[in-house]
Structure formats: structure tokens, C-alpha cells
Amino acid sequence: MLSEKVWRELRAQGTPRRFRAREVMLRQGTPGTHLLALTEGIAQVLRREESGVVTWLAFRGRGDLLGEASVFHGTERTAEVVALTPCTAVVLDALRFQRFVDERGLLLDLIRQAFSRLRESDAHRTELLTLPVVVRLARALLRLAELGGHTDGAGSVRLSGLAQEELAQAIGVTRNAAITGLQRLREAGAVETARRVIVVKDLGALRRWAAAE
16 A cells, blocks of 8 residues: 555546446456546445356455556456445546656555455455355455444444445355345344445454454
């Protein structure tokens, strides 16, 4: 992740744009003429196969760059970025961004970020193969809480706009399996749920579930 100073300077290089929840922010198969610096909200990265299968790849939040790989490689985008919640991002022209990276000597930082994302992806694939559904669910909710949950005065974290189908997709299970996992977390007092809303009531309890093997 870039330092706050560099992040401010980077944001000044582009134009802010707002995205509605469920709006496509970057479309798979399009050229890397620009990238996005996400300043508010949560986005999800998806890959669409020709067969119609959609694979969840990652959640992204404030401080993340979106679409930088195709900018550097000069290739078409291999994945799609969709706003999970209302998002604000700065649109950065590819050439201007590359000059900024060269002038600030940021290439090594971006390489480190790329390796970090690869490790995150590898860890997620391992979780899909080895961990129980409720553990994967707890980890996904913690990640979302860290990225963009709204904390109230009592310490609860509210995650709005999240459909159960999207949560199920993120942990590689059916919607019914995700519902069952949420029920276990509700019974443990870790979360409360409503339509497109999940409230993390007890972060400590959720972390304990996430740490279980």
C-alpha cells in the first residue's frame, strides 16, 4: 500500500468519479487505457469465463489501485471490477500514471503490492480446499469490515449492500450453505443480519471463528 503522502499526490493526478452499487467500474476485455484509485467504498474483482461461469477473485477497498496490471502490461483487462457498495474512485490516465510511478520511484512498491495480492490469492484458494464454510465466512466478513464497514458508537460494524449470493460466491459455496454459516454466527452472537445488511456485533467472536482450523 502506498504512503498517505504519495496516495494524496496520486489522487491529484486524475479525476474523481462516483459509481453506483453493482455498477461495472472496469470491464473485462477492454484495453488498459486507465486505472482507478479507490477512495471510498468496497469493490469486488470477478472473472467471467466464456462458459458463463463467474469466479470471485478479491474484495478491494480504500487505498487500492484497480486495473494497474493491464496498464503496465499493455494488455486487455483479464477481470472485471464491480462496485459492491457505492464507490468513489479517481480515474487515472495510463501514461500519466506511468510517468508518476517513474518520477516517484514507485515501481518496487507496486511490485511488492502485486506479490502481496498473489499471496492473498494463493491463501484464498487454500482456504477453499481446507477450511470449513463458517471459518471462510468469518474471514470474509472480517476482510469486509476492515475494508469499508461503518462502525457505530457501540463498536458494531455495519456492512450494507452485501447480497447473500455475493458472499457465497466469495467463499465458494452455495447460497444455502452461506445462509447456514450465517445462522451459526448469529447464534454465537457474532453477527446480526437483515436484507442486504450484515452487522458484526462482536469482532472478537468473529476473529475467534476466523482463527479456527
